[in-house]
């Protein structure tokens with residue numbers, strides 16, 4: 233009797249990676265799960281290489297949909313990563329208590345921090361004050377506690393992009409787009425609620441060793457050509473002005489966001 237051997241191979245569907253203008257690496261995933269898995273893989277790789285060269289991994293996280301997408305990539309972060317060497321900041325944060333439903337810290341806690349052993353004192357959270365400018369000054373001191381007076385150079389900053397082209401809390405047409413001296417600025421009139429926030433500024437974000445945007449869904453599709461340098465718009469939208477001077481720029485998007493490329 234002849235038995236036919238059937239080999240069942242796991243189907244590993246990888247994101248498609250393409251290179252666009254000025255070296256932007258675009259990773260297109262078929263689903264949110266796949267986008268999350270690819271982002272998780274990058275975080276794991278950069279964590280390992282940063283810890284090998286400098287003994288620590290400095291990361292900044294955003295709010296919006298990013299934490300939940302990152303959660304989908306958690307399995308890439310389990311394993312041999314040394315979370316005791318992680319230092320985590322927020323690319324922007326809403327001026328609300330840490331246990332408020334609008335807090336980016338809370339969203340990141342639920343999606344990531346509660347699952348991995350990052351020392352709590354190495355997760356740099358805002359100290360709330362009625363004056364957001366004071367919150368920004370205090371947060372700057374927290375950056376100084378790690379980098380001294382040198383311009384911070386994050387190993388990785390994870391960003392989202394709003395359908396209006398904002399990123400961090402840098403909104404189109406806002407005066408903060410011209411902020412060149414502060415590392416962390418406050419905003420009182422964010423068009424996306426809540427209105428009071430703090431945000432890293434361009435000098436810090438563009439000094440990162442790597443920046444990765446995570447953008448999914450149809451609402452992001454009309455902006456992608458501009459974001460990847462294929463179409464100019466004057467003035468450039470805030471997210472399109474993120475071009476690290478001496479670092480990598482990644483975009484992790486799903487097929488919906490990629491539909492107009």
Ligand SMILES: O=C(O)[C@H](O)[C@@H](O)[C@H](O)[C@H](O)COP(=O)(O)O
Nearest residue numbers: 294295296297392393394399400
């Ligand atoms: O705190 C915030 O509001 C964010 O940090 C913000 O910059 C966000 O990343 C974008 O608005 C994209 O949000 P979505 O991913 O939800 O579209």
